[in-house]
Ligand code: TXA
């Protein structure tokens with residue numbers, strides 16, 4: 445029936461996953477790696493367990509939680525999979541694409557944040573898939589950070605952020621994508637992009653051969669509740685810098701500043717983090733922000749990424765972090 449993701453893992457990891465699955469079955473909370481960021485998981489069908497996630501994160505209770513599945517049939521169990529959803533699942537799952545579909549009644553309102561829809565995704569990570577399969581239930585999981593902090597991309601950051609609020613942390617090393625999944629609403633005639641992420645708008649349009657609307661274009665009728673809340677902003681101001689502003693910036697800056705970007709900085713900063721390419725910029729963004737905000741600089745200056753592919757999602761997170 446299933447792919448037996450557990451059997452493919454080393455014996456020690458299998459033991460940990462069995463223990464984690466037991467915690468999930470008993471209504472506890474387990475943090476686990478996905479290809480995007482670490483998630484804080486609970487049994488998606490158990491309202492009481494899911495309420496523990498809201499409490500541990502300090503998350504507003506009307507912000508729905510993505511339900512993680514290990515197969516398309518499991519997605520069909522939690523919601524109505526129409527042709528658009530099916531097409532996208534076949535093309536992009538397992539992968540960083542969450543699909544908002546009409547919810548089935550088995551999913552408690554607590555998981556859906558009171559909405560009639562549910563966000564589902566099949567993560568591309570062997571530990572995550574083995575955990576869902578072994579627990580034998582869909583797992584609701586937001587990013588495993590305190591509300592208002594950046595999403596964690598390694599197990600150590602989860603432990604530091606959530607501490608005793610989580611029963612177990614499965615360590616799968618640093619995550620590969622580093623930014624959260626794309627969230628796409630496929631309940632209407634046209635798909636609506638609620639959050640840019642690891643799968644780009646262009647890739648989705650090509651697969652469906654139809655236009656993807658932006659939540660802002662769709663008259664804000666279909667906003668993702670999560671986008672209403674204040675997002676992570678570092679403890680020191682973060683500004684985005686375009687090439688055209690370099691001369692002005694270098695002539696007027698009188699603060700200790702740090703640079704992060706793919707190019708070398710336009711003038712000498714106190715600290716700098718240079719990424720090899722767009723993928724590395726995305727993968728390391730949250731870690732770099734956490735490192736620079738506590739390095740003693742007064743300002744973080746981020747190179748504006750090119751708006752193509754993953755660059756669109758990267759710029760979205762940088763703009764949120766800059767607080768504009
Ligand atoms: O990559 C990811 O998506 C990570 C990993 C752990 O899978 N999860 C994640 O979850 O980023 P979270 O809760 O931090 O962000 C989920 C976003 C929120 O903005 C939420 O409002 C939106 O997805 N969302 C979830 N279900 C929804 C629904 N039914 N309708 C509209 N938006 C929804």
Ligand code: MG
Pocket residue numbers: 586587595
């Ligand atoms: Mg989050």
